[in-house]
Amino acid sequence: MAQLSDDCFAFGGPLLSINAAVAELRARVTPVTGVERAPLLKALGQVLAADLISPINVPAFANSAVDGYAVRHAELDPEAETVLPVQGRVAAGGRMEQAPPPRTAVRIFTGAPMPPGLDTVMMQEDAELRGDTVVLRPGLKRGANSREAGEDVRAGSRALPAGRRLRPQDIGLAASLGQTHLEVRTPLRVAVFSTGDELVDPGAERPFQALYDSNRFTLAALLTNLGCAVTDLGILRDRRDAITSALAEAAPGHDLILTSGGVSTGEEDHVKAAVEASGRLHFWRLAIKPGRPVALGQVGNTAFAGLPGNPVAVMVTFLNVVRPLVMALQGAAPEDPPRFAVRAAFDYKKKKDRREYVRVRLARAADGAWEAHKFPRDGAGILSSMVEADGLMELGEEITKLPAGTEVPFLPLGLIV
Numbered sequence: 001m002a003q004l005s006d007d008c009f010a011f012g013g014p015l016l017s018i019n020a021a022v023a024e025l026r027a028r029v030t031p032v033t034g035v036e037r038a039p040l041l042k043a044l045g046q047v048l049a050a051d052l053i054s055p056i057n058v059p060a061f062a063n064s065a066v067d068g069y070a071v072r073h074a075e076l077d078p079e080a081e082t083v084l085p086v087q088g089r090v091a092a093g094g095r096m097e098q099a100p101p102p103r104t105a106v107r108i109f110t111g112a113p114m115p116p117g118l119d120t121v122m123m124q125e126d127a128e129l130r131g132d133t134v135v136l137r138p139g140l141k142r143g144a145n146s147r148e149a150g151e152d153v154r155a156g157s158r159a160l161p162a163g164r165r166l167r168p169q170d171i172g173l174a175a176s177l178g179q180t181h182l183e184v185r186t187p188l189r190v191a192v193f194s195t196g197d198e199l200v201d202p203g204a205e206r207p208f209q210a211l212y213d214s215n216r217f218t219l220a221a222l223l224t225n226l227g228c229a230v231t232d233l234g235i236l237r238d239r240r241d242a243i244t245s246a247l248a249e250a251a252p253g254h255d256l257i258l259t260s261g262g263v264s265t266g267e268e269d270h271v272k273a274a275v276e277a278s279g280r281l282h283f284w285r286l287a288i289k290p291g292r293p294v295a296l297g298q299v300g301n302t303a304f305a306g307l308p309g310n311p312v313a314v315m316v317t318f319l320n321v322v323r324p325l326v327m328a329l330q331g332a333a334p335e336d337p338p339r340f341a342v343r344a345a346f347d348y349k350k351k352k353d354r355r356e357y358v359r360v361r362l363a364r365a366a367d368g369a370w371e372a373h374k375f376p377r378d379g380a381g382i383l384s385s386m387v388e389a390d391g392l393m394e395l396g397e398e399i400t401k402l403p404a405g406t407e408v409p410f411l412p413l414g415l416i417v
Helices: 018-028 168-176 215-225 240-253 271-278 311-330 384-388
Strands: 035-039 068-071 082-090 105-108 120-123 127-130 133-136 158-160 181-185 189-195 229-236 256-260 279-284 294-299 302-307 340-344 355-364 370-374 391-395 407-412
Touching (some): 068 133, 189 240, 215 311, 271 279, 302 311, 370 407
Parallel strands (some): 340 370
Antiparallel strands (some): 068 105, 294 302, 340 407
């Protein structure tokens, strides 16, 4: 169970910027997950709990990077062709025990250990075999086409840092070090609710005035991509007592409770009072669009985040606030989403001191540059826009007018969700 200090989220304020909010969050929130030893493939997507120090050199021995002929560099003529007899052959998985005689070459294949005393390899494409001899061109550098022991990873070096969310290439690197298991953080346990009398589950009978609930499934998918263990606790109706009871019951078995809807100040928005009944709530009045209110607090000792009800606002606030919160609770290293410069293909106006995320599609301009085209339907409830858009154009707080042709940061959805 998460053990949070009573003031871990007590840093809300009017119109807090995203950068300030995330900086405060990273400074105050500490990991709440335990540590377990997981098989390599089970560790995929989890957070490495401790530095992985390499017990061996990779590669473990000097070897050839190409198919060719291994030689002693000192025996090559730097100005003219060198002709050497070929004595011996070594393939990957094989080994030459004794050093070959002076002024000889050895036929060698990619990955094969370098014969003792030999330090350079001529690619077979650059050599000419004449009977039992090989003709080598001049100009080959010492050590060419030979991989040193430890060239990839040195024994005793840090191969993977603690806090890394393990990717397929990380798993492969661990396997190359002979590892079968890794010390990882246990999955963060997250309870997910939706709130609202207007919602019904997919597959249920839908009255005319109702909507199928999408937010719960979007959030569960986003959390799963972050390696969380998600508990779907369904839809909470707009009744304060029911929300209060459900949150209190969920808290002991989870590290984070995440809700969507009901965090504003309307008569039917009961989440604030429900959280305060058994914990503390601090509103973040984030200067963000789409977004509106985002609530952070705790129910007992369990972290709580309440997101808006509109589907696009849910995704945008998750990516900006909940994602760094989850990573901090997991003990993952801070990680900012990648941004790429693109050129706006449209004019745009916005309020000062508010960061906006505009859904865009990318297309090549006549000069070959990538241009961002605004998605035609930009309401916060249009979830299809997040499916059809290539990503989000990020407009900083200082911008009020964006003329077409301006370069702006672009966040590709494929890399951040």
